[in-house]
Amino acid sequence: MKNVLDKVRDELRNNVDENALATGQKFSKEKLKHYGVRTSVVRKIGKTFFKVIDSRSKSEIYGLCEDLWKSGYLEESIIASNWSHYLHKRYEPADFSIFQKWINKYIKNWASCDTFCNHTMGGFIEKYPSYVEKLQDFAKSENRWMRRAAAVSLIIPARKGKFLKDILEIADILLLDKDDLVQKGYGWMLKVASESHQKEVFDYVIKKKLVMPRTALRYAIEKMPKDLRSVAMAR
Incomplete structure (x- = not known):
């Protein structure tokens, strides 16, 4: 499962957009930690790799989401957010x-x-x-x-x-x-x-x-x- 995150991060690094990297900070007063990947591309990467993990347990996927959140990267937080939303049919009160x-x-x-x-x-x-x-x-x-x-x-x-x-x-x-x-x-x-x-x-x-x-x-x-x-x- 950890290999999935390595591949996600490799894909993000391979899709850095210099313009997005340069302008991303303009939209936030807070100091952003980001790769510089366009949001539309981030969503596609997240969707592609969710297909790899979709059959896994919800707790395993939440564990991956937490690892993405821990990184502090904006793009990884977007993927974590999308992955948790893809599980909406499996939500339980404890979530x-x-x-x-x-x-x-x-x-x-x-x-x-x-x-x-x-x-x-x-x-x-x-x-x-x-x-x-x-x-x-x-x-x-x-x-x-x-x-x-x-x-x-x-x-x-x-x-x-x-x-x-x-x-x-x-x-x-x-x-x-x-x-x-x-x-x-x-x-x-x-x-x-x-x-x-x-x-x-x-x-x-x-x-x-x-x-x-x-x-x-x-x-x-x-x-x-x-x-x-x-x-x-x-x-």
């Missing part, structure tokens, strides 16, 4: 603690956070809706990535019109967060929720707009009609 640990221990940038949480955590929450309440604990964490995860784990479910009550409760917890990446995260969550629940999200924004950071507010109303955006942005 939640594994996913929580990965977020808290290994995630160090927004790209890893969003790739993992949008799909793996989002898929888990959809399969086990009672666990959505645990995202409120994430929202109270001292770890900025746990707090962002509380919001971005609900992006895909929100796109389907799900979990509005929980979304508004998480937005309440994160409302005054001073971290701009957390503000953008919960603003994004509200924006996606507004596609199915425009009135409820608009009413929420109007109620909170005097204290809501402008960054979060702008994200939240981005998909709304111009007249509603104007009302929300008015001082």
